[in-house]
Amino acid sequence: MDSLRSDLPQVDHQPIGSVLLGIDSGKSVQAGGEASAEDEYRILKISAVQRGWFKPSEAKKLTEDAAFSPSHVVRDGDLLITRANTPERVGFVAVARNVPEGTFMPDLIWRLRVDEDHVSTAYLEHALSSRELRTRISDKSGGTSKSMVKINKRGFSAVRLPIPPLSEQGEYVRRCDAVVEGVTATRAEAARLRSVRAGLLSGLLNRTIEIEAAELGV
Template identity: 40%
Template sequence: MFGDPIENPKGWPRVELDEVLDGIDSGKSPVCLSRPATPGEWGVLKLSAVTYGRYNASENKALPEGTAPGQNLEVRPGDLLFSRKNTYSLVGAVVLVRETPKRMLLPDLIFRLRLGEPQMLTASYLHQLLMYPSKRKEVRSLAGGAAGSMPNISKGRLLKLRVEVPPMSLQEEYARVVERLEQHRRLIGAQLHCLEAGLDSLQATAFSARL
């Protein structure tokens, strides 16, 4: 459909990321509690919430009572989150937030990429593009840092990254396919959860001599 982004066999136009984004938000990392936030509490995402290419809101730390949350940094569905600092193999990981609990906040190690208007790229396409292996290698090459420290990608370097821009109709078609697959994945996940609960119940019954 798109071709390898580095080889770009279909000759898509290439522009700097600065041309397709309205901006990049930086988070904050106040001192937090050692436990995750409970429902109704504010929480600050940990780096592990985005490390493996899929958003995991359970990876967070509760904001202490009395610490004012930066509500403009609350994570919302549709956000593109980018890990600006991590080990070399994990730096630059990107997730597309499809659903999230309320009151989850952006930490300082994660950027939020805000697409500009009118859109040149869909969030789904940009997410998958930046996570494609050959493009990931290019993204990781942007990282710098002192010896002994975790590699870090600055806003300035990230905004200079050149990205491939296929026709919007093709991007939207791709996004629809991805969304259908994501819905299927969520359905299978719910079914697996029910199966695991059934197996746990069977185990408890069998080993309590009630079966």
């Protein structure tokens, strides 16, 4: 995956700010424990945005009333970026997928509003997850703590990246997506096997699953 994402189109580089309509900030609120499917409202944890992967289950339930605006609501197709994290994880980018209703964006995550006339959201997700651009984003971070650094909108907007014609962007995305689909299928199968294993172990421990003893004859 890294090698494919790093095989960026060979065209002139432009500041990312030139292909964004804006950057939306999240909101800092008091959150409770892990969110469940029964919770009406939730707020994403910073771990929801991985390097080119989105994990909607990484969220906390809201425990206070807060004045949210439409700009704080996370929807499918949003391009999200972590604005603060460890030096190795700051600036992670992912497209939000399978977002439960009532999901909000925290202050440590931004939404990038993409000018789709010039660049596709899918292209930015893969390109900004490449090693070269990850390094450029990380170089824009700063802070007094080594364990938590931040990027600001001005510095991030100045990061330069190749912006080829939309047709070339599409070819790049198709190559990357083909690998992502394989990885996603592998992860889903691994999760299914873990679930089956956990069910078997639980059944054996509580004796809802019996293993009949067999006598072996010599």
